Structure formats: C-alpha cells, structure tokens
Amino acid sequence: MSGSTSAVGPVRVEARGWGWRHAGRLRWALDGIDLRIAPGERVLLLGPSGSGKSSLLHALAGVHGGDDEGEERGSLLIDGARAGGARGRAGLVLQDPDSQVILARVGDDVAFGCENLGVPRDETWQRVAEALDAVGLDLPLDHPTSALSGGQKQRLALAGALAMRPGLLLLDEPTANLDPSGVAEVRAAVARVLDRTGATFVVVEHRVDVWVDLVDRVVALGSDGRLLADGPPDEVLERHREALLAAGVWVPGAPLPIERRADAAGSRSAQAILVGEQLAVGRRRGAVVRAGLDVALAEGCSTVLTGPNGVGKSTLALTLGGLLEPLGGRVAASAPLAGRLVPEPIRWRSRDLLTRIGTVFQEPEHQFVASTVRAEVAVAPHALRLSGAEGSARADEVLTRLRLDHLAGANPFTLSGGEQRRLSVAAVLVARPRVIILDEPTFGQDRATWLELVRLLRELVDDGVTLLAVTHDAAFGEVLGDRRLDLVASDDAAASAPTGSAQ
Amino acid sequence: MVSSAPRLRFVDRVNPVTRLAALVVLTTPLLLTVDWLSAAVALGIELVLFALAGVTPKLLVARTWPILVSAPIAGLSMLLYGQPEGTEYWSLWLARITDGSIELAVAVTVRVLAIGLPAALLFLRVDPTELADGLAQIAHLPARFVLGALGATRLVGLFVEDWRAMGLSRRARGIGDHGVIRRVATMAFALLVLAIRRGSKLATAMEARGFGSDTPRTWARVSTVGGSDAALLAIAAAVAALSIAVAVWAGTFNPVWS
Amino acid sequence: MPAQGGQHISSPVPLSTNRKGTTVHNASTTPEATETGAAAAIPSSNRWRVVDIVVASVIGVATGLVFLFWNNVGYAWFSAADAVTPGLGGVAVGIWLIGGVLGGLIIRKPGAALYVELLAAIVSALVGNQWGIETIYSGLAQGLGAELVFAAFGYKRFGVLQAVLAGAAAGAAAWTLELFLSGNLQKSAEFLGLYFVTVVLSGAILAGLLGWLVVRALAATGALHRFAAGRDVTERV
Numbered sequence: 001m002s003g004s005t006s007a008v009g010p011v012r013v014e015a016r017g018w019g020w021r022h023a024g025r026l027r028w029a030l031d032g033i034d035l036r037i038a039p040g041e042r043v044l045l046l047g048p049s050g051s052g053k054s055s056l057l058h059a060l061a062g063v064h065g066g067d068d069e070g071e072e073r074g075s076l077l078i079d080g081a082r083a084g085g086a087r088g089r090a091g092l093v094l095q096d097p098d099s100q101v102i103l104a105r106v107g108d109d110v111a112f113g114c115e116n117l118g119v120p121r122d123e124t125w126q127r128v129a130e131a132l133d134a135v136g137l138d139l140p141l142d143h144p145t146s147a148l149s150g151g152q153k154q155r156l157a158l159a160g161a162l163a164m165r166p167g168l169l170l171l172d173e174p175t176a177n178l179d180p181s182g183v184a185e186v187r188a189a190v191a192r193v194l195d196r197t198g199a200t201f202v203v204v205e206h207r208v209d210v211w212v213d214l215v216d217r218v219v220a221l222g223s224d225g226r227l228l229a230d231g232p233p234d235e236v237l238e239r240h241r242e243a244l245l246a247a248g249v250w251v252p253g254a255p256l257p258i259e260r261r262a263d264a265a266g267s268r269s270a271q272a273i274l275v276g277e278q279l280a281v282g283r284r285r286g287a288v289v290r291a292g293l294d295v296a297l298a299e300g301c302s303t304v305l306t307g308p309n310g311v312g313k314s315t316l317a318l319t320l321g322g323l324l325e326p327l328g329g330r331v332a333a334s335a336p337l338a339g340r341l342v343p344e345p346i347r348w349r350s351r352d353l354l355t356r357i358g359t360v361f362q363e364p365e366h367q368f369v370a371s372t373v374r375a376e377v378a379v380a381p382h383a384l385r386l387s388g389a390e391g392s393a394r395a396d397e398v399l400t401r402l403r404l405d406h407l408a409g410a411n412p413f414t415l416s417g418g419e420q421r422r423l424s425v426a427a428v429l430v431a432r433p434r435v436i437i438l439d440e441p442t443f444g445q446d447r448a449t450w451l452e453l454v455r456l457l458r459e460l461v462d463d464g465v466t467l468l469a470v471t472h473d474a475a476f477g478e479v480l481g482d483r484r485l486d487l488v489a490s491d492d493a494a495a496s497a498p499t500g501s502a503q
Numbered sequence: 504m505v506s507s508a509p510r511l512r513f514v515d516r517v518n519p520v521t522r523l524a525a526l527v528v529l530t531t532p533l534l535l536t537v538d539w540l541s542a543a544v545a546l547g548i549e550l551v552l553f554a555l556a557g558v559t560p561k562l563l564v565a566r567t568w569p570i571l572v573s574a575p576i577a578g579l580s581m582l583l584y585g586q587p588e589g590t591e592y593w594s595l596w597l598a599r600i601t602d603g604s605i606e607l608a609v610a611v612t613v614r615v616l617a618i619g620l621p622a623a624l625l626f627l628r629v630d631p632t633e634l635a636d637g638l639a640q641i642a643h644l645p646a647r648f649v650l651g652a653l654g655a656t657r658l659v660g661l662f663v664e665d666w667r668a669m670g671l672s673r674r675a676r677g678i679g680d681h682g683v684i685r686r687v688a689t690m691a692f693a694l695l696v697l698a699i700r701r702g703s704k705l706a707t708a709m710e711a712r713g714f715g716s717d718t719p720r721t722w723a724r725v726s727t728v729g730g731s732d733a734a735l736l737a738i739a740a741a742v743a744a745l746s747i748a749v750a751v752w753a754g755t756f757n758p759v760w761s
Numbered sequence: 762m763p764a765q766g767g768q769h770i771s772s773p774v775p776l777s778t779n780r781k782g783t784t785v786h787n788a789s790t791t792p793e794a795t796e797t798g799a800a801a802a803i804p805s806s807n808r809w810r811v812v813d814i815v816v817a818s819v820i821g822v823a824t825g826l827v828f829l830f831w832n833n834v835g836y837a838w839f840s841a842a843d844a845v846t847p848g849l850g851g852v853a854v855g856i857w858l859i860g861g862v863l864g865g866l867i868i869r870k871p872g873a874a875l876y877v878e879l880l881a882a883i884v885s886a887l888v889g890n891q892w893g894i895e896t897i898y899s900g901l902a903q904g905l906g907a908e909l910v911f912a913a914f915g916y917k918r919f920g921v922l923q924a925v926l927a928g929a930a931a932g933a934a935a936w937t938l939e940l941f942l943s944g945n946l947q948k949s950a951e952f953l954g955l956y957f958v959t960v961v962l963s964g965a966i967l968a969g970l971l972g973w974l975v976v977r978a979l980a981a982t983g984a985l986h987r988f989a990a991g992r993d994v995t996e997r998v
Binding site: 526527530531534535537569577580581584585586587597599607610611614618622626629634647648651652654655658659662691692694695696698699700701702703705706707709710714715757759760761 | 809815
Binding site: 058061062063087088090091092094096098099100101102103104105107108111112113114115116117118119120121124125128145146157160161164283318321322323324349350351353354358359361363365366367368369379380383384413427428431 | 630631632653654657660661665667668669671672673674675676677678679680689693696697700701704705707708709710711712713714715716718719720721722723724725
C-alpha cells in the first residue's frame with residue numbers, strides 16, 4: 001500500500017451512441033459512437049482533421065468545457081461512471097509542447113496535478129520522483145522548464161499526467177511538433193510507462209508508424225464523425241488503406257507518389273547564387289550560435305539544411321535570407337541576384353528582398369498581417385507598387401495555384417494547419433522571388449498536405465527557382481535534396497563546416 | 504521576474520508577499536501628503552537601507568532609471584500648474600510659476616522617488632512561483648486565480664520569441680521599412696491572437712491535471728513567513744511613521760485632501 | 762450599424778477547422794447559424810471556468826507588457842503634452858485603461874474587467890515602473906470604473922456602447938484617484954477641468970472604442986471560440 005494512493009488500475013471505456021456538438025454549430029462533430037475499450041487495451045485513433053478525434057479525447061479527460069462550449073448526447077463512461085466525473089482517472093498529453101508546460105520548474109510542474117487532487121505533500125514528491133524516472137527525465141527538480149527541448153517538454157507533460165496515477169492515458173498528437181529524435185524519446189517513454197502501469201491507452205496521431213507496434217487495436221473515424229473501422233492494426237490498415245490515405249493518414253509502407261528531381265545532374269555545374277563566408281550567426285548581438293561557416297547555395301537547385309536541434313539551422317537560414325545580421329563574416333548575393341544593389345542582403349531594403357529572397361517561416365501565424373486571405377496575398381504586390389490590375393492578376397494566380405481561391409474572404413487565422421502553410425507560401429510566391437527559403441515547411445502536416453506542398457516546391461525548382469529548406473523530414477530530403485548541408489553538433493570550427501555540399 | 508539581478512542581503516530572505524505588504528505599509532502613508540520633508544526623510548532612509556542591502560549606485564541607476572527620469576517631469580507639471588500661492592515669477596495662459604508651485608514641484612519630485620524606488624528595488628529579484636505560493640497560502644487569495652495568473656506569466660518568454668519572429672517576418676514581407684505604427688499594431692494584434700490561443704490550450708492542460716475542481720488543493724511547496732518578514736514590516740512601518748512625524752513636527756505636512 | 766460592419770468575415774466556406782482539428786465557428790450568414798450563435802451568447806453561468814481564468818490572466822499579462830512599452834512612449838507624450846498644455850496630457854491615458862475593457866468584453870463574467878486591469882497593473886509594477894505601488898492602486902480604481910459599467914448592464918450587454926462607457930468610467934476613476942495619489946488636488950481648477958475632459962475622452966476612445974474593435978477582430982480570427990464573445994460575431998452591434 002503506497003501511502004493513500006487508491007492506485008487506480010487500468011480502466012474500461014465505453015461509449016454508447018455518444019455525440020458531441022460545439023456551441024454555435026449545427027453539425028455534430030462526433031455522433032453515434034459505439035465503442036468499448038477493455039482495461040489495459042492500447043488503441044490508436046485515426047481520422048481526417050475535423051473528424052472529432054480530439055473532441056473524443058477531451059471528453060474522456062473531462063476537459064471539453066461546460067455547457068457553454070457544446071452539448072453531448074448518448075453516454076461516455078469510464079468504469080461505468082460518467083467520463084470527466086472523477087478527475088485524475090484519465091491523464092491527457094496534448095500536441096503543443098510549449099502550451100502545456102504549466103510551471104517554471106520541472107518538479108513543480110509534475111507536482112501540479114497531485115496538488116490539485118489533494119495528494120499529501122510527502123507523497124506528492126515521491127510520486128514526482130517516480131514519474132520523472134518513468135519518463136526518463138533525469139533532471140534536477142528545480143531545472144527550468146523553459147530550457148527543455150520539445151521532446152523533453154512532452155515527456156514532462158507525460159510525467160505530470162503519470163503522477164496523477166491515471167488508469168487511462170490519452171495522447172493527442174503528442175509527437176506532431178517534434179523532430180525525429182524527440183519523437184523517438186517520447187515513444188520510448190510512453191512504452192516504458194505503459195509497461196509499468198498497464199494503463200488503458202488511447203493515442204491520436206496521423207503518423208501511424210510511430211505507434212503501430214505499441215498498440216493492439218486501431219479505431220478510425222470518418223469525416224462524418226462516425227466510426228469507419230475498428231480492429232487489429234494490420235487488418236484495419238490493409239482493408240481501409242485507401243480511405244485512410246485519402247484522409248491524410250501516413251499509412252506505413254504506402255509509397256509516396258512523387259519522384260526525386262530528375263535533372264539534378266544538370267544543376268551540378270550551377271553557379272552559387274548566395275554565399276556565406278566565414279559566417280557567424282546568432283539571433284542577437286553577442287549571442288553567436290555558430291561561427292566559421294562557409295556555405296553556398298547553387299542556383300536553380302534545391303538544398304536541404306539538416307542537423308540536430310539547437311545547432312543554429314534556422315538562424316543560418318534567416319541570416320542567408322537577409323533577415324538577421326551576420327555576427328561575423330558576410331553573406332553575398334551573386335551579381336545577377338543583387339542586380340543594382342550591394343551584394344549583402346541585410347543591407348537591402350525590405351521591399352528589395354521581395355523579388356530576390358522570399359522566406360517562409362516555420363510558424364505561418366508569425367507572418368500574417370491582413371484580415372483576409374486575399375489581402376494577405378496582396379501585401380507583396382502592394383509593397384512592390386505593382387499596378388492594381390497586375391497585382392490582382394498575380395494574387396488570383398497564386399490563390400488558384402495553391403487552391404486557396406475558395407477561401408479568399410476567410411480570415412487567415414481561421415484556416416487549418418495545411419491551409420495556413422499554403423497561404424504562407426502563396427504570400428511569398430506572389431512576389432516571384434528567385435530564391436525561396438523555408439523553415440521546416442512540412443512540420444506536423446498530414447500526408448495530403450505534404451504531397452501537395454512537395455509537388456509545388458518541386459515544380460518551382462523545375463522552373464528555375466533556388467530553394468533552401470531547413471528540415472528534419474527525411475522524405476522531403478529524398479525528393480528535394482539536390483544538395484545537402486548538414487550542420488553537425490559541435491563547437492569545433494572544423495567540424496562545423498557543412499558537409500557534403502554536392503551529391 | 505528579473506532573475507539576472509544580483510542577490511540582496513536580507514531582502515532576498517523575505518517572502519515576496521511580505522515584501523509586497525512592506526511596500527504598501529511604507530509608501531501608502533507617503534501618498535497621503537504632498538510635502539518635501541516627509542518624502543525627503545523617507546527617501547534618505549530608503550537609500551541608506553538599500554545601500555546596506557547591497558544596492559550599488561550602478562545597480563540603482565540601471566534598475567530605476569525610468570523613475571529617475573520621470574520624477575523631475577512630474578515636478579515640472581506641478582511647477583506650471585500647481586495651485587498658485589505667493590509671489591508669481593512667470594505666467595503664460597494657465598501656466599503660472601509661483602512660490603507655492605515651486606514648493607509643490609520639489610515635493611512631488613522627491614515624492615515620486617520615495618514611492619517609486621522601493622517598489623523597483625524590493626522586487627529586483629522575485630520568483631513568480633514564490634510570489635504566487637505566498638499570495639495563495641499566506642494572503643489566502645483565491646488559488647484558482649493566483650495559479651491561473653502564474654501559468655500566464657510563464658508564457659511571457661514565448662511572447663518575446665513570437666515578437667522577434669514577427670519582426671523578422673515583416674521585413675521578409677516587404678513592409679519592414681515604413682509605417683512603424685501600423686507594423687507594430689499588426690504585431691501587437693497577432694501577439695494577442697497567439698496569446699489567447701496559447702492561453703486556451705494551457706487552460707485545457709491545467710484542467711487535464713485536475714485544476715479548477717472542487718477538491719481541496721494541497722501545496723507541494725510551503726510558503727512560510729518568519730522573523731525576517733516581521734523585521735521588514737517593522738522597518739517599513741517605522742520609516743513611514745518617522746517621515747510623517749517629522750513633517751508634522753516641522754509643520755510641512757500637507758495632506759492631499761486639503 | 763449593420764451587424765457585420767466593416768469586418769465581414771463570412772467566407773464561402775462557413776466551416777473551417779483549426780490546426781488541432783477542433784472546429785471553429787466562422788461567421789455565417791445563414792439564419793440558423795445566427796440563431797445558434799445568439800443562443801450561445803448568453804452566458805449560462807457567472808461562475809468562472811478555468812479557461813476564463815487562464816485567458817483573462819494571459820490578457821492581463823499581455824496588457825501589462827503593453828503598459829511597460831507605453832510607460833515609456835505614452836509617458837513621453839503625456840509629459841510633453843503636460844509641459845506645454847494644461848491637462849492635455851490626459852489624451853495619452855486611454856491605453857493604460859484598455860485592460861478592463863478587453864477583460865469585460867471577452868470574459869463576460871463579474872470581476873473580469875477588474876481582474877484583468879489589476880493584473881496588468883501588478884505585472885507593470887513588479888517589473889518596475891516610475892509609479893511603484895501607485896500603479897496597483899490605479900489598476901484597482903481603473904478596473905473598478907470599467908467593472909461598474911458592465912455591472913450596470915447586468916453582465917448581459919457587451920456592445921460598443923458598453924465598451925465606450927467602460928473606457929470613460931475607467932478614465933473618470935483614474936482622474937479621481939490621481940486627485941489624491943498624485944496630489945492633483947493641489948493643482949488649479951482649470952487644469953483639473955481640462956484634464957478630466959481629456960482623460961475621459963481618451964478612455965472612451967483609446968480604451969473603449971479601440972478595445973471593442975480589437976475584440977471584434979479577435980473574434981474574427983477564431984481565437985475566442987471558447988467564449989461567447991467569439992461565437993456571436995454576427996450578433997454584435
């Protein structure tokens with residue numbers, strides 16, 4: 001008997017004709033859900049975005065809001081009692097690592113759930129130590145949470161849920177915002193936790209390969225908010241393969257219908273369009289992340305910039321793009337790119353950058369400035385002082401090309417993740433820059449959006465645009481890695497030189 | 504909030520809630536009078552005490568320059584528009600410089616310093632978590648609100664990163680060189696959108712950890728008060744009492760309601 | 762004023778989803794949707810939900826950061842105007858009052874205006890500004906001014922009228938408190954009269970009207986989808 005823990009065993013989940021509708025909506029996000037999950041069962045929940053997967057998870061965790069936020073029908077039970085009735089029975093880990101760290105220190109953050117459940121102090125700290133051990137976070141209790149990597153933050157959130165001793169563990173796309181090493185960390189931690197606790201487990205994720213070996217059942221929801229399939233992983237993935245692919249799910253083993261760029265040979269002799277010489281980069285003066293970098297972007301080629309987290313890939317890309325000032329050395333554009341201007345992009349005017357180097361930011365919302373999609377795309381033509389007719393013709397062209405024309409009047413902030421990504425690219429394309437720099441363009445995208453985006457970028461390179469993409473995405477590199485820059489983790493100047501700049 | 508600040512002797516051992524209380528005790532009486540003597544006595548003692556606690560002149564200027572700048576400005580307004588009394592030296596429309604307004608101007612300048620400096624220096628180093636623990640456990644403010652506010656303060660670091668990224672993106676989008684006001688307005692608005700989104704997600708994460716239910720909460724960290732806390736409060740009360748008493752004794756005491 | 766005003770956000774696709782897959786209510790012009798929105802607009806309870814507390818706190822903290830900026834920029838204006846003109850410095854005061862208006866309009870719960878303005882003041886004071894503890898008293902008074910207006914309407918109406926009145930009331934409260942805190946009673950009656958007019962006008966416009974516009978634009982982004990304020994964008998008048 002460990003203290004006063006009524007150590008909850010694995011729970012049974014049962015939905016009978018359950019449905020959920022958000023306040024102010026006519027359509028039920030989920031409806032007629034009949035589902036039984038046995039204690040200790042491990043379930044992967046799939047479905048297209050908007051199919052209500054998150055709503056189901058939130059309802060099971062009892063956090064889908066009160067009557068103000070929507071209404072439910074049917075019943076959703078955990079061990080025969082209404083879900084959400086007993087706090088702490090279900091532990092939930094969400095997608096965004098940054099938004100679910102609650103307190104400033106690691107130990108306090110894990111203890112938060114226990115405090116809310118009224119667990120006595122001594123037992124709380126004992127549980128904190130156990131939970132941190134279970135997720136493999138070997139850090140001092142007063143370690144600042146702001147200094148954690150994405151994968152560590154997700155493991156922290158898992159520890160916070162675990163310390164509540166839940167009988168049901170719910171994960172809502174826990175690895176969508178992580179790089180490959182973060183994904184591996186979180187997956188290993190979850191596997192260990194499940195082995196220790198035997199808790200019932202439900203995970204929502206569109207990257208199936210991460211979880212498929214860990215679950216014994218796959219449940220798929222259709223776009224109508226009803227159950228589409230339910231059964232053992234192999235069987236469901238096989239039988240409903242086409243429907244799942246159409247829903248944007250990354251079905252393991254499904255080949256990507258897109259080929260590596262063919263004329264990589266032709267680009268081998270390409271001139272450098274942008275070079276960095278003995279570059280030192282950093283976000284602020286005096287905060288050099290990397291120094292002594294020599295890089296060159298080959299004109300008309302696609303280059304991928306890879307390397308572990310925190311080595312300064314994004315910082316290097318922003319510096320090459322003329323947005324951050326080099327803290328040492330210099331960036332120079334080729335004469336055809338610079339035209340009548342000085343070679344250093346950082347000294348160009350903001351307007352002059354538009355037609356030369358376009359940058360697509362990792363977080364699309366950071367670059368939105370207008371209240372409609374159309375106005376967003378019109379920002380660059382306006383800054384370039386194009387005539388009204390020319391400006392609108394160009395805006396219409398990119399909106400159509402990126403299938404955003406039907407959303408022209410929508411507010412950019414209301415778009416889905418995939419739509420926001422396309423808009424952020426459209427807003428850059430409209431100025432027809434000769435070089436495009438993208439920071440993690442495929443981060444967290446579902447398969448459908450991924451394909452669409454990669455096809456578009458390939459077309460651009462085929463048309464002669466020079467591309468630089470910071471990415472962790474191996475499949476992206478397969479298709480678009482004409483050249484590779486690999487920034488390795490080392491403070492040694494020799495080792496920090498990018499390797500393998502030609503194929 | 505400012506964790507890079509140097510540690511102060513004595514002050515850092517006092518519970519942040521006590522520091523807040525001491526600030527109220529010390530400066531509220533000074534707000535009741537506009538006279539140069541009470542403010543000057545308080546300011547003098549404060550400077551000595553903070554110097555003893557380890558505040559160097561350099562640190563003083565670095566941390567309190569907005570106060571040092573604004574004090575004479577507040578005085579200037581009083582100089583021009585303070586109630587005229589005695590000899591008039593200069594006037595233009597409604598502005599009149601008189602014996603009375605000069606005295607008021609000096610008083611207001613010293614008063615701003617006497618009231619502003621302790622706030623800045625007592626909270627040179629304050630850990631928001633400790634402050635929140637104190638507010639909930641010692642001052643017994645509602646825990647849901649205290650912890651909600653604490654969760655929000657943690658997002659500040661993210662806001663700073665958002666702000667930087669948005670600044671760079673404005674340059675990338677061709678609107679980085681003109682219309683500062685408009686640009687800052689679009690960034691402030693986008694920041695508010697991101698902040699509310701993050702807040703909504705944080706609320707969900709907090710609820711998922713059982714926050715906001717009716718179960719009585721326990722506290723993993725104990726917030727305590729002791730001898731140092733009593734001492735700081737006593738010092739604050741003594742400084743306030745002494746300053747007012749000196750002013751009353753010297754006849755300069757000038758309550759704001761007179 | 763037409764219901765949609767200049768911010769017509771209804772798109773050809775009435776339903777869209779945000780990144781997490783939860784659905785977001787876009788303003789729709791169909792009468793059914795408007796009705797549902799209107800029904801949801803009446804808060805079912807005056808009890809604060811967790812999301813009310815956390816988002817109010819986030820707004821308070823963000824507003825406090827704006828104050829830190831304004832404490833330099835706005836104060837420069839305030840003092841420059843003060844030095845050349847009697848009382849016209851009040852024109853800059855409005856921005857310091859916006860917390861209460863934003864809190865009241867978005868959260869729609871008793872105490873929201875007071876809480877947000879007070880928290881913003883505390884953040885501003887603890888990070889360090891020229892006014893010290895006065896800031897917290899000011900936040901209390903200004904928040905209370907705005908709060909009284911929302912209370913007078915029974916926490917049921919949150920339109921532009923209420924916003925402007927709340928801003929003005931916050932200004933009046935600020936003016937009253939300054940009589941004592943800044944020793945303004947020692948200033949001439951002409952100064953005080955002019956100062957009152959400018960502070961109240963500034964509160965009505967820079968806090969009230971601007972705050973209302975900001976909330977309306979926020980609602981159009983879908984960020985307020987967990988709040989009644991975000992679900993009845995088509996209902997606003």
